[in-house]
Amino acid sequence: MDYKTVHYHESHGIDSITLNRPDKRNAISYELIADLTSALARAAASHARVVILTGAGSAFCAGMDLENLKQLIGLSDEQNLADSRTMAGLFRTLYDFPKPTIAAVNGAAIAGGTALAILCDFTLAVPEAKFGYTEVRIGFVPGIVSSYLIANVGEKRARDLLLTGRLFGAREAHELGLVTEVVEPDRLMHRAHELAKQLLEISPASLRATKRLLAGFSREQLDRQIEQAVQENAAIRQTADFKEGVTSFLERRKPVWKGTGK
Numbered sequence: 001m002d003y004k005t006v007h008y009h010e011s012h013g014i015d016s017i018t019l020n021r022p023d024k025r026n027a028i029s030y031e032l033i034a035d036l037t038s039a040l041a042r043a044a045a046s047h048a049r050v051v052i053l054t055g056a057g058s059a060f061c062a063g064m065d066l067e068n069l070k071q072l073i074g075l076s077d078e079q080n081l082a083d084s085r086t087m088a089g090l091f092r093t094l095y096d097f098p099k100p101t102i103a104a105v106n107g108a109a110i111a112g113g114t115a116l117a118i119l120c121d122f123t124l125a126v127p128e129a130k131f132g133y134t135e136v137r138i139g140f141v142p143g144i145v146s147s148y149l150i151a152n153v154g155e156k157r158a159r160d161l162l163l164t165g166r167l168f169g170a171r172e173a174h175e176l177g178l179v180t181e182v183v184e185p186d187r188l189m190h191r192a193h194e195l196a197k198q199l200l201e202i203s204p205a206s207l208r209a210t211k212r213l214l215a216g217f218s219r220e221q222l223d224r225q226i227e228q229a230v231q232e233n234a235a236i237r238q239t240a241d242f243k244e245g246v247t248s249f250l251e252r253r254k255p256v257w258k259g260t261g262k
Contacts, residue, residue, distance in 0.1 A: 005032040005091050006039050007056065014196045022057025027065040027234045028112045029160035033090050042091050049204050050196040051097070053120055054104040054189070060129065061113025066250060073243050080234035087112070087233075094119040095148065096215050099209050100199050104192040105129045106185070110167075115145040118152060118178045121211075124192055125170040126185045131178065132167040139245025139255070141236045143229030147222055152177055 001008070007018040017039045019026035026032075043051045055061055075083060094101065094116065103120035107129055114131045119124050133149070142162050150158045153176050161168070173179040174201040181192045199207065236242050238260035248255035 001034040001038070001042065003039060004145055005029065006035045007061050008039050008042065010046065010048060012199050013047070013049045014052060014193065015043040015046055015050070015051045016054070017043065019053075019055040020063055022055075022059075024065060024115070025059035025062035025108065026055040026057070028087075029065040029068050031205055032065075033086060035200050037090055037093060040097065044098055048099070049207070050100050050102065050199045052102045052104055052189075052192050052196060054192070055106055057107075059107040059113075060103075060105045060109040061116055062108055063111035063113050063134065069246055070250060072237055073246055075237065076236065077238065080237045081230065084144065084230040084233040088230050091119055091144060091148070092222075092226065096120060098190065098211060099204075100196075100207055100211070102192050102195055104188050105170075105179070105187060111142070113143075115148065119148060120217065122180045123173075123178065124183050124188060124194060124195070125173065125179045126188055127170050127182055128185070129170040129173075129179075130167050131169075132165065133162050134165045134167070137165040137245070138249045139236070139239065139241040139257075141229075141232050141241075143232045144177045144226065147225040151218065 003020075005019070005021050007020045009016040009018070017036070019032065019036070021027060021029070021032065040051075050206065072080070072083070101120040102122045102124065103117045105117045105123060105125035109117040109125075109129060110132050111134050117125070117131070133142045133145060142210070144160065146162055149161065153161070157176060170179055170182045174182050181191065225226060244255050244258060
């Protein structure tokens, strides 16, 4: 099957999915969401036992595509809810994926890109990689990713990252427990395949059962939290601050916040 925004490669029990919009820094478009969701479904059904996720070019994933970001301003309440659920569905698919996943973060992984990177079971990153939950900087709510982040780093650290929207490097991400290993660029894919081959030596039934067990521990709580996050994510889009945040970001100027409300 051919994809327009991802590249899919199968080799000796390892499926590799590469976000393939290097000219857009692999930004998340509606087409990429559809392609990546389809590619993950293909990998789940394939004979592969490990999946590697990486990005083409100099970035892993720079967050939401600017053209798609523009479109959010004009969506209805129902459309915003549907759009939020689509993104939440992609993240949940990756989190609940039945086989071990390895993110090879070759560069910037911002906003939704950070989520894709840390939702994999193992996250390898080059020293130059940058991460950040930057949604609040454009009047957005990082709700869909917040539950996963709190589970990884605890509430206090999550508040720091989510409320400031600051960027942080691979070393800090490793210290926070979001990155498994920091790897030099010329060894990144080699190390990803080395780890994948290590996982191939383990019982696939045990790996599947262990992943199912871990996901099951938090399933009910995660269901509730994500639905609440979807509602907040959709509601903020109707506010003046969101519209100003997106507009100012696209116009490359400092936002003039209006406060709360529509």
